[in-house]
Amino acid sequence: MPRPWRMVPENYRSGIRSGVSKTKPLRIFFLQFMDLIKLADIVIKPKFSSICKGKFTMRYFNLICLSLLFLTLCCGQALGQVSEAEPALDFSLSAPESDVHRQYLGLLSGDSFSLEQIKADIVIIEIFSMYCPICQREAANINTLFSLIQGLPSQDKTIRFLGIGAGNSAFEIEFFRKKYAIEFPLFSDSDFVIHKKIGEVRTPHFLGLKRNDKGNLEKFYSGPGDAPHPQAFLETLLKRSKDPS
Amino acid sequence: MSPGLRWGLKKLEYKTAMFKIYRILLCLLLLTGLTATAMAGSRGFGNRIFDPGKLLPVDSHLTVQVGDMAPDFELPAISGKSISLKAFRGKKNVMLSFIPAAWTPVCSDQWPGYNITQEIFKKHDTIVLGISVDNIPTLFAWTGEMGELWFDVLSDFWPHGDVSRRYGVLRSDGMADRALFLIDKTGRLQFAHVGDINVRPDLQIIVHELEKLP
Numbered sequence: 001m002p003r004p005w006r007m008v009p010e011n012y013r014s015g016i017r018s019g020v021s022k023t024k025p026l027r028i029f030f031l032q033f034m035d036l037i038k039l040a041d042i043v044i045k046p047k048f049s050s051i052c053k054g055k056f057t058m059r060y061f062n063l064i065c066l067s068l069l070f071l072t073l074c075c076g077q078a079l080g081q082v083s084e085a086e087p088a089l090d091f092s093l094s095a096p097e098s099d100v101h102r103q104y105l106g107l108l109s110g111d112s113f114s115l116e117q118i119k120a121d122i123v124i125i126e127i128f129s130m131y132c133p134i135c136q137r138e139a140a141n142i143n144t145l146f147s148l149i150q151g152l153p154s155q156d157k158t159i160r161f162l163g164i165g166a167g168n169s170a171f172e173i174e175f176f177r178k179k180y181a182i183e184f185p186l187f188s189d190s191d192f193v194i195h196k197k198i199g200e201v202r203t204p205h206f207l208g209l210k211r212n213d214k215g216n217l218e219k220f221y222s223g224p225g226d227a228p229h230p231q232a233f234l235e236t237l238l239k240r241s242k243d244p245s
Numbered sequence: 246m247s248p249g250l251r252w253g254l255k256k257l258e259y260k261t262a263m264f265k266i267y268r269i270l271l272c273l274l275l276l277t278g279l280t281a282t283a284m285a286g287s288r289g290f291g292n293r294i295f296d297p298g299k300l301l302p303v304d305s306h307l308t309v310q311v312g313d314m315a316p317d318f319e320l321p322a323i324s325g326k327s328i329s330l331k332a333f334r335g336k337k338n339v340m341l342s343f344i345p346a347a348w349t350p351v352c353s354d355q356w357p358g359y360n361i362t363q364e365i366f367k368k369h370d371t372i373v374l375g376i377s378v379d380n381i382p383t384l385f386a387w388t389g390e391m392g393e394l395w396f397d398v399l400s401d402f403w404p405h406g407d408v409s410r411r412y413g414v415l416r417s418d419g420m421a422d423r424a425l426f427l428i429d430k431t432g433r434l435q436f437a438h439v440g441d442i443n444v445r446p447d448l449q450i451i452v453h454e455l456e457k458l459p
Contacts, residue, residue, distance in 0.1 A: 130361065130448075131287070131354040131357050131445065133360075133390070133391050133392050134287055135287070136357065136361050136392070137392070169447045169449060171447065171448060171449040171452070172448050175362065175448065176361075190447075202286045202287060203286070203287050203288065224288060
Protein backbone atom coordinates (compact mmCIF):
# COMPACT_ATOMS: atom_id res chain seq x y z
CA MET A 1 0.00 0.00 0.00
CA PRO A 2 1.63 3.27 -1.07
CA ARG A 3 0.07 5.19 1.82
CA PRO A 4 -1.21 4.11 5.19
CA TRP A 5 -5.00 3.99 5.45
CA ARG A 6 -6.54 6.39 7.86
CA MET A 7 -9.95 6.47 9.42
CA VAL A 8 -12.20 9.11 7.95
CA PRO A 9 -14.59 10.69 10.44
CA GLU A 10 -18.27 11.49 9.82
CA ASN A 11 -17.58 14.67 7.95
CA TYR A 12 -14.20 13.84 6.59
CA ARG A 13 -13.35 17.33 5.33
CA SER A 14 -13.94 19.04 8.60
CA GLY A 15 -12.90 15.85 10.34
CA ILE A 16 -9.38 16.06 8.99
CA ARG A 17 -9.30 19.69 9.97
CA SER A 18 -10.69 19.07 13.38
CA GLY A 19 -8.05 16.39 13.84
CA VAL A 20 -5.54 19.20 13.58
CA SER A 21 -7.32 22.17 15.00
CA LYS A 22 -9.34 20.57 17.77
CA THR A 23 -7.77 17.36 19.05
CA LYS A 24 -4.10 18.20 18.58
CA PRO A 25 -3.92 21.96 18.33
CA LEU A 26 -2.06 22.57 21.57
CA ARG A 27 0.60 20.00 20.78
CA ILE A 28 1.21 21.33 17.28
CA PHE A 29 1.04 24.91 18.49
CA PHE A 30 3.55 24.20 21.25
CA LEU A 31 5.93 22.36 18.89
CA GLN A 32 5.75 25.16 16.35
CA PHE A 33 6.29 27.72 19.03
CA MET A 34 9.32 26.00 20.50
CA ASP A 35 10.79 25.40 17.03
CA LEU A 36 10.46 29.04 16.11
CA ILE A 37 12.05 30.19 19.36
CA LYS A 38 15.00 27.84 18.84
CA LEU A 39 15.30 28.98 15.23
CA ALA A 40 15.30 32.62 16.27
CA ASP A 41 17.95 31.87 18.86
CA ILE A 42 20.21 30.06 16.38
CA VAL A 43 19.78 32.15 13.23
CA ILE A 44 18.47 35.63 14.06
CA LYS A 45 19.97 36.39 17.48
CA PRO A 46 23.69 36.39 16.44
CA LYS A 47 23.00 38.78 13.56
CA PHE A 48 20.67 40.92 15.62
CA SER A 49 23.18 41.17 18.47
CA SER A 50 25.89 42.50 16.13
CA ILE A 51 23.56 45.33 15.13
CA CYS A 52 22.07 46.12 18.53
CA LYS A 53 25.03 45.33 20.75
CA GLY A 54 24.54 46.66 24.25
CA LYS A 55 21.30 48.34 23.41
CA PHE A 56 18.01 48.06 25.29
CA THR A 57 16.34 46.08 22.48
CA MET A 58 18.86 43.26 22.77
CA ARG A 59 17.98 42.64 26.42
CA TYR A 60 14.40 41.99 25.40
CA PHE A 61 15.21 40.08 22.20
CA ASN A 62 13.59 36.85 23.39
CA LEU A 63 10.52 38.63 24.70
CA ILE A 64 10.02 40.55 21.44
CA CYS A 65 10.46 37.37 19.38
CA LEU A 66 8.07 35.46 21.62
CA SER A 67 5.37 38.11 21.31
CA LEU A 68 5.74 38.44 17.53
CA LEU A 69 5.66 34.68 17.00
CA PHE A 70 2.72 34.22 19.28
CA LEU A 71 0.77 36.90 17.44
CA THR A 72 1.64 35.43 14.03
CA LEU A 73 0.57 31.94 15.02
CA CYS A 74 -2.63 33.16 16.64
CA CYS A 75 -3.51 35.06 13.47
CA GLY A 76 -2.83 31.95 11.39
CA GLN A 77 -5.10 29.86 13.61
CA ALA A 78 -7.82 32.48 13.56
CA LEU A 79 -7.69 32.78 9.78
CA GLY A 80 -7.92 29.00 9.43
CA GLN A 81 -11.03 28.91 11.58
CA VAL A 82 -12.67 31.72 9.66
CA SER A 83 -12.04 30.01 6.33
CA GLU A 84 -13.54 26.79 7.69
CA ALA A 85 -16.66 28.50 8.96
CA GLU A 86 -17.13 30.61 5.83
CA PRO A 87 -16.25 28.65 2.70
CA ALA A 88 -15.91 30.79 -0.40
CA LEU A 89 -18.98 31.06 -2.61
CA ASP A 90 -17.22 33.04 -5.32
CA PHE A 91 -17.62 30.52 -8.12
CA SER A 92 -19.32 30.70 -11.46
CA LEU A 93 -21.70 28.27 -13.08
CA SER A 94 -22.37 27.64 -16.77
CA ALA A 95 -25.53 29.44 -17.79
CA PRO A 96 -28.39 26.98 -18.31
CA GLU A 97 -29.29 26.17 -21.91
CA SER A 98 -32.98 26.08 -21.09
CA ASP A 99 -34.74 29.44 -21.47
CA VAL A 100 -37.12 28.44 -18.67
CA HIS A 101 -34.21 28.00 -16.28
CA ARG A 102 -32.55 31.23 -17.44
CA GLN A 103 -35.77 33.07 -16.80
CA TYR A 104 -36.24 31.30 -13.46
CA LEU A 105 -32.83 32.49 -12.27
CA GLY A 106 -33.25 35.93 -13.82
CA LEU A 107 -30.26 35.59 -16.12
CA LEU A 108 -30.22 37.67 -19.25
CA SER A 109 -27.21 36.65 -21.29
CA GLY A 110 -23.70 35.22 -21.01
CA ASP A 111 -22.16 31.79 -20.90
CA SER A 112 -21.61 31.77 -17.16
CA PHE A 113 -22.96 33.49 -14.07
CA SER A 114 -22.16 33.93 -10.40
CA LEU A 115 -24.57 33.28 -7.54
CA GLU A 116 -24.78 37.04 -6.95
CA GLN A 117 -26.34 37.43 -10.41
CA ILE A 118 -29.34 35.29 -9.51
CA LYS A 119 -32.35 37.54 -9.10
CA ALA A 120 -33.63 36.32 -5.77
CA ASP A 121 -33.81 37.26 -2.12
CA ILE A 122 -33.03 33.70 -1.06
CA VAL A 123 -31.08 31.04 -2.96
CA ILE A 124 -31.21 27.40 -1.85
CA ILE A 125 -28.54 25.08 -3.28
CA GLU A 126 -28.49 21.31 -3.09
CA ILE A 127 -25.06 19.71 -3.50
CA PHE A 128 -25.80 16.24 -4.82
CA SER A 129 -24.37 13.42 -6.92
CA MET A 130 -26.12 10.99 -9.22
CA TYR A 131 -23.87 8.32 -7.67
CA CYS A 132 -25.05 9.07 -4.12
CA PRO A 133 -27.69 6.56 -2.92
CA ILE A 134 -29.33 9.08 -0.58
CA CYS A 135 -29.59 11.69 -3.35
CA GLN A 136 -31.27 9.04 -5.52
CA ARG A 137 -33.68 7.98 -2.77
CA GLU A 138 -34.55 11.56 -1.83
CA ALA A 139 -34.88 12.95 -5.36
CA ALA A 140 -38.70 12.75 -5.20
CA ASN A 141 -38.73 14.59 -1.86
CA ILE A 142 -36.49 17.30 -3.26
CA ASN A 143 -38.95 17.71 -6.14
CA THR A 144 -41.67 18.16 -3.51
CA LEU A 145 -39.55 20.75 -1.74
CA PHE A 146 -39.19 22.63 -5.02
CA SER A 147 -42.95 22.50 -5.60
CA LEU A 148 -43.54 23.85 -2.10
CA ILE A 149 -41.15 26.72 -2.76
CA GLN A 150 -42.91 27.42 -6.05
CA GLY A 151 -46.23 27.41 -4.26
CA LEU A 152 -45.25 30.07 -1.71
CA PRO A 153 -47.27 33.32 -1.90
CA SER A 154 -45.84 35.64 -4.54
CA GLN A 155 -45.77 38.66 -2.20
CA ASP A 156 -43.19 36.86 -0.06
CA LYS A 157 -39.47 36.93 -0.75
CA THR A 158 -38.27 35.47 -4.06
CA ILE A 159 -36.67 32.06 -3.49
CA ARG A 160 -34.68 30.24 -6.15
CA PHE A 161 -33.65 26.59 -5.88
CA LEU A 162 -30.84 24.90 -7.79
CA GLY A 163 -28.67 21.78 -7.66
CA ILE A 164 -24.94 21.32 -8.19
CA GLY A 165 -23.71 17.81 -9.07
CA ALA A 166 -20.38 17.27 -7.29
CA GLY A 167 -18.10 15.26 -9.57
CA ASN A 168 -20.90 14.77 -12.09
CA SER A 169 -20.39 15.47 -15.79
CA ALA A 170 -22.97 17.35 -17.85
CA PHE A 171 -24.05 13.98 -19.29
CA GLU A 172 -24.57 12.51 -15.82
CA ILE A 173 -26.49 15.59 -14.67
CA GLU A 174 -28.78 15.32 -17.68
CA PHE A 175 -29.39 11.63 -16.96
CA PHE A 176 -30.22 12.38 -13.33
CA ARG A 177 -32.56 15.22 -14.35
CA LYS A 178 -34.49 12.99 -16.75
CA LYS A 179 -34.52 9.97 -14.43
CA TYR A 180 -36.18 11.85 -11.58
CA ALA A 181 -38.10 14.44 -13.67
CA ILE A 182 -36.32 17.32 -11.95
CA GLU A 183 -37.65 20.73 -12.92
CA PHE A 184 -35.24 23.03 -11.10
CA PRO A 185 -31.89 23.90 -12.72
CA LEU A 186 -29.01 21.45 -12.21
CA PHE A 187 -25.37 22.29 -12.81
CA SER A 188 -22.30 20.17 -13.36
CA ASP A 189 -19.21 20.38 -11.17
CA SER A 190 -17.31 17.59 -12.88
CA ASP A 191 -13.86 18.46 -11.50
CA PHE A 192 -15.05 19.12 -7.91
CA VAL A 193 -13.96 22.76 -8.26
CA ILE A 194 -17.08 24.15 -6.59
CA HIS A 195 -17.21 21.23 -4.19
CA LYS A 196 -13.73 22.13 -2.94
CA LYS A 197 -14.67 25.80 -2.59
CA ILE A 198 -17.67 25.08 -0.42
CA GLY A 199 -15.73 22.86 1.93
CA GLU A 200 -15.90 19.35 0.38
CA VAL A 201 -19.21 18.56 1.98
CA ARG A 202 -20.80 15.12 1.81
CA THR A 203 -23.85 14.64 -0.35
CA PRO A 204 -26.63 15.58 -0.13
CA HIS A 205 -25.84 18.96 1.38
CA PHE A 206 -27.88 22.15 1.37
CA LEU A 207 -26.80 25.77 1.40
CA GLY A 208 -29.15 28.63 2.15
CA LEU A 209 -28.12 32.12 1.03
CA LYS A 210 -29.98 35.39 1.52
CA ARG A 211 -29.48 38.99 0.42
CA ASN A 212 -28.14 41.17 3.20
CA ASP A 213 -28.67 44.91 3.62
CA LYS A 214 -25.87 45.60 1.13
CA GLY A 215 -27.57 43.41 -1.46
CA ASN A 216 -24.95 40.65 -1.26
CA LEU A 217 -25.69 36.99 -0.69
CA GLU A 218 -24.74 35.67 2.72
CA LYS A 219 -25.05 32.17 4.07
CA PHE A 220 -27.72 31.43 6.65
CA TYR A 221 -27.84 27.64 6.37
CA SER A 222 -25.34 24.87 5.61
CA GLY A 223 -26.19 21.29 6.47
CA PRO A 224 -27.59 17.93 5.45
CA GLY A 225 -31.15 19.22 5.32
CA ASP A 226 -34.23 17.13 6.03
CA ALA A 227 -35.38 15.88 2.66
CA PRO A 228 -37.72 13.19 4.08
CA HIS A 229 -39.82 16.05 5.50
CA PRO A 230 -39.90 18.72 2.77
CA GLN A 231 -42.54 20.92 4.44
CA ALA A 232 -40.72 20.97 7.77
CA PHE A 233 -37.39 21.53 6.03
CA LEU A 234 -38.78 24.50 4.09
CA GLU A 235 -40.17 25.99 7.28
CA THR A 236 -36.76 25.57 8.93
CA LEU A 237 -35.07 27.29 6.01
CA LEU A 238 -37.52 30.19 6.03
CA LYS A 239 -37.16 30.57 9.79
CA ARG A 240 -33.37 30.47 9.58
CA SER A 241 -33.35 33.03 6.79
CA LYS A 242 -35.03 35.45 9.18
CA ASP A 243 -33.07 34.45 12.25
CA PRO A 244 -29.88 32.47 11.51
CA SER A 245 -29.32 31.72 15.20
CA MET B 246 37.81 25.36 20.24
CA SER B 247 39.60 24.47 17.00
CA PRO B 248 38.45 26.26 13.78
CA GLY B 249 37.52 22.89 12.25
CA LEU B 250 35.27 21.97 15.15
CA ARG B 251 33.71 25.46 15.13
CA TRP B 252 33.01 25.14 11.38
CA GLY B 253 31.47 21.70 11.96
CA LEU B 254 29.25 23.02 14.73
CA LYS B 255 28.11 25.97 12.59
CA LYS B 256 27.22 23.60 9.74
CA LEU B 257 25.30 21.40 12.16
CA GLU B 258 23.42 24.43 13.45
CA TYR B 259 22.57 25.42 9.89
CA LYS B 260 21.31 21.93 9.07
CA THR B 261 19.24 21.85 12.26
CA ALA B 262 17.78 25.24 11.42
CA MET B 263 16.84 24.14 7.89
CA PHE B 264 15.22 21.01 9.28
CA LYS B 265 13.20 23.16 11.65
CA ILE B 266 12.08 25.42 8.79
CA TYR B 267 10.76 22.42 6.85
CA ARG B 268 9.00 21.19 9.98
CA ILE B 269 7.40 24.58 10.59
CA LEU B 270 6.24 24.82 6.98
CA LEU B 271 4.70 21.35 7.27
CA CYS B 272 2.91 22.31 10.48
CA LEU B 273 1.58 25.49 8.88
CA LEU B 274 0.34 23.50 5.90
CA LEU B 275 -1.47 21.16 8.24
CA LEU B 276 -2.97 24.06 10.13
CA THR B 277 -4.31 25.72 7.03
CA GLY B 278 -5.91 22.44 6.03
CA LEU B 279 -4.28 22.29 2.63
CA THR B 280 -3.70 18.56 2.94
CA ALA B 281 -7.37 17.62 2.87
CA THR B 282 -8.49 15.40 0.02
CA ALA B 283 -11.18 16.15 -2.57
CA MET B 284 -13.99 13.65 -2.85
CA ALA B 285 -17.73 14.03 -2.80
CA GLY B 286 -18.68 11.09 -0.59
CA SER B 287 -22.29 10.26 0.16
CA ARG B 288 -23.74 10.58 3.64
CA GLY B 289 -25.24 7.15 2.98
CA PHE B 290 -22.13 5.33 4.18
CA GLY B 291 -21.98 7.23 7.47
CA ASN B 292 -18.49 7.24 8.96
CA ARG B 293 -17.58 3.83 7.60
CA ILE B 294 -15.55 5.01 4.61
CA PHE B 295 -11.76 4.77 4.62
CA ASP B 296 -9.73 7.27 2.67
CA PRO B 297 -6.65 5.65 1.11
CA GLY B 298 -5.34 9.02 -0.09
CA LYS B 299 -4.17 9.53 -3.65
CA LEU B 300 -2.94 6.25 -5.09
CA LEU B 301 -0.76 5.44 -8.08
CA PRO B 302 -3.27 5.96 -10.93
CA VAL B 303 -2.65 2.61 -12.67
CA ASP B 304 -0.52 -0.22 -11.31
CA SER B 305 -1.19 -3.09 -13.70
CA HIS B 306 -0.74 -4.12 -17.33
CA LEU B 307 -3.64 -5.41 -19.39
CA THR B 308 -3.24 -9.00 -20.56
CA VAL B 309 -6.27 -8.88 -22.85
CA GLN B 310 -6.92 -6.89 -26.00
CA VAL B 311 -10.03 -5.75 -27.79
CA GLY B 312 -11.00 -8.51 -30.22
CA ASP B 313 -9.70 -11.31 -27.95
CA MET B 314 -12.02 -13.88 -26.44
CA ALA B 315 -12.61 -12.71 -22.86
CA PRO B 316 -11.06 -15.10 -20.31
CA ASP B 317 -13.81 -17.20 -18.78
CA PHE B 318 -14.27 -17.35 -15.01
CA GLU B 319 -16.62 -18.54 -12.34
CA LEU B 320 -16.90 -16.50 -9.17
CA PRO B 321 -19.16 -16.51 -6.09
CA ALA B 322 -21.71 -13.69 -5.90
CA ILE B 323 -23.08 -12.02 -2.78
CA SER B 324 -26.49 -13.46 -3.73
CA GLY B 325 -25.08 -16.91 -2.96
CA LYS B 326 -24.98 -17.95 -6.61
CA SER B 327 -21.91 -18.86 -8.58
CA ILE B 328 -21.66 -16.76 -11.73
CA SER B 329 -19.89 -17.95 -14.86
CA LEU B 330 -19.09 -15.59 -17.74
CA LYS B 331 -19.69 -18.40 -20.22
CA ALA B 332 -23.31 -18.65 -19.09
CA PHE B 333 -24.10 -15.34 -20.83
CA ARG B 334 -22.64 -16.35 -24.18
CA GLY B 335 -25.23 -16.08 -26.94
CA LYS B 336 -27.67 -14.43 -24.51
CA LYS B 337 -26.37 -11.10 -23.17
CA ASN B 338 -23.59 -8.60 -23.57
CA VAL B 339 -21.62 -8.29 -20.34
CA MET B 340 -19.96 -5.30 -18.72
CA LEU B 341 -17.35 -6.21 -16.11
CA SER B 342 -16.72 -3.44 -13.57
CA PHE B 343 -13.59 -4.08 -11.51
CA ILE B 344 -13.28 -1.81 -8.48
CA PRO B 345 -10.26 -1.59 -6.16
CA ALA B 346 -11.78 -2.00 -2.70
CA ALA B 347 -14.99 -1.87 -0.70
CA TRP B 348 -15.54 0.94 1.82
CA THR B 349 -13.38 3.44 -0.07
CA PRO B 350 -14.61 6.83 -1.35
CA VAL B 351 -14.50 6.53 -5.16
CA CYS B 352 -15.63 2.88 -5.27
CA SER B 353 -18.56 3.64 -2.98
CA ASP B 354 -19.65 6.27 -5.50
CA GLN B 355 -19.49 4.09 -8.61
CA TRP B 356 -21.91 1.15 -8.50
CA PRO B 357 -24.82 3.19 -7.07
CA GLY B 358 -24.66 5.08 -10.37
CA TYR B 359 -24.97 1.86 -12.40
CA ASN B 360 -27.85 0.92 -10.15
CA ILE B 361 -30.00 3.80 -11.45
CA THR B 362 -28.95 3.34 -15.07
CA GLN B 363 -30.44 -0.12 -15.53
CA GLU B 364 -32.57 1.10 -18.45
CA ILE B 365 -29.44 2.10 -20.38
CA PHE B 366 -27.92 -1.37 -20.00
CA LYS B 367 -31.27 -3.02 -20.70
CA LYS B 368 -31.64 -1.03 -23.89
CA HIS B 369 -28.34 -2.50 -25.10
CA ASP B 370 -29.17 -6.02 -23.86
CA THR B 371 -26.26 -5.84 -21.43
CA ILE B 372 -25.83 -7.06 -17.88
CA VAL B 373 -23.31 -5.73 -15.38
CA LEU B 374 -21.04 -7.85 -13.21
CA GLY B 375 -19.32 -5.94 -10.42
CA ILE B 376 -16.05 -7.57 -9.33
CA SER B 377 -13.90 -6.84 -6.30
CA VAL B 378 -11.06 -8.69 -4.57
CA ASP B 379 -12.90 -8.25 -1.25
CA ASN B 380 -14.50 -11.28 0.35
CA ILE B 381 -18.24 -12.02 0.27
CA PRO B 382 -19.14 -10.81 3.79
CA THR B 383 -17.39 -7.49 3.21
CA LEU B 384 -19.05 -6.99 -0.18
CA PHE B 385 -22.42 -7.98 1.26
CA ALA B 386 -22.20 -5.40 4.05
CA TRP B 387 -20.83 -2.67 1.78
CA THR B 388 -23.25 -3.04 -1.13
CA GLY B 389 -26.12 -3.23 1.37
CA GLU B 390 -25.51 0.49 1.96
CA MET B 391 -26.14 1.18 -1.74
CA GLY B 392 -29.70 -0.11 -1.71
CA GLU B 393 -30.81 -3.15 -3.68
CA LEU B 394 -28.50 -3.64 -6.65
CA TRP B 395 -30.02 -5.08 -9.83
CA PHE B 396 -26.71 -6.60 -10.94
CA ASP B 397 -24.52 -9.32 -9.45
CA VAL B 398 -21.51 -8.47 -7.31
CA LEU B 399 -18.76 -11.07 -7.47
CA SER B 400 -15.89 -11.76 -5.12
CA ASP B 401 -12.46 -12.36 -6.59
CA PHE B 402 -11.08 -12.95 -3.12
CA TRP B 403 -9.76 -16.50 -3.44
CA PRO B 404 -7.47 -17.47 -5.07
CA HIS B 405 -6.79 -13.83 -4.33
CA GLY B 406 -7.38 -11.60 -7.37
CA ASP B 407 -7.12 -14.55 -9.79
CA VAL B 408 -9.64 -13.15 -12.31
CA SER B 409 -8.23 -9.62 -11.95
CA ARG B 410 -4.77 -11.04 -12.69
CA ARG B 411 -6.03 -12.93 -15.76
CA TYR B 412 -7.46 -9.70 -17.17
CA GLY B 413 -4.27 -7.85 -16.22
CA VAL B 414 -5.81 -5.43 -13.73
CA LEU B 415 -4.38 -6.77 -10.46
CA ARG B 416 -2.23 -4.15 -8.74
CA SER B 417 0.96 -4.88 -6.87
CA ASP B 418 -0.86 -4.03 -3.61
CA GLY B 419 -3.41 -6.84 -4.11
CA MET B 420 -6.29 -4.56 -5.15
CA ALA B 421 -7.69 -4.37 -8.67
CA ASP B 422 -7.39 -1.29 -10.83
CA ARG B 423 -10.56 0.63 -11.71
CA ALA B 424 -11.40 -1.13 -14.97
CA LEU B 425 -14.32 -1.67 -17.34
CA PHE B 426 -14.64 -4.43 -19.94
CA LEU B 427 -17.42 -4.85 -22.46
CA ILE B 428 -17.89 -8.36 -23.80
CA ASP B 429 -20.32 -9.06 -26.63
CA LYS B 430 -22.65 -12.04 -26.92
CA THR B 431 -20.01 -14.09 -28.73
CA GLY B 432 -17.70 -13.71 -25.73
CA ARG B 433 -15.36 -11.33 -27.54
CA LEU B 434 -13.90 -8.29 -25.83
CA GLN B 435 -15.23 -5.10 -27.44
CA PHE B 436 -13.92 -2.48 -25.00
CA ALA B 437 -11.28 -2.34 -22.28
CA HIS B 438 -10.76 0.69 -20.08
CA VAL B 439 -8.35 0.96 -17.16
CA GLY B 440 -8.75 4.44 -15.72
CA ASP B 441 -7.13 6.40 -12.91
CA ILE B 442 -7.93 4.53 -9.70
CA ASN B 443 -8.61 7.87 -7.99
CA VAL B 444 -11.32 8.91 -10.46
CA ARG B 445 -14.70 7.43 -11.29
CA PRO B 446 -15.18 6.80 -15.03
CA ASP B 447 -17.77 9.05 -16.64
CA LEU B 448 -21.06 7.37 -17.49
CA GLN B 449 -20.82 8.82 -20.99
CA ILE B 450 -17.82 6.59 -21.80
CA ILE B 451 -19.92 3.52 -21.03
CA VAL B 452 -22.97 4.71 -22.96
CA HIS B 453 -20.80 5.57 -25.96
CA GLU B 454 -19.29 2.06 -25.99
CA LEU B 455 -22.64 0.35 -25.42
CA GLU B 456 -23.95 2.10 -28.51
CA LYS B 457 -21.09 0.65 -30.55
CA LEU B 458 -21.84 -2.96 -29.56
CA PRO B 459 -22.74 -5.22 -32.48
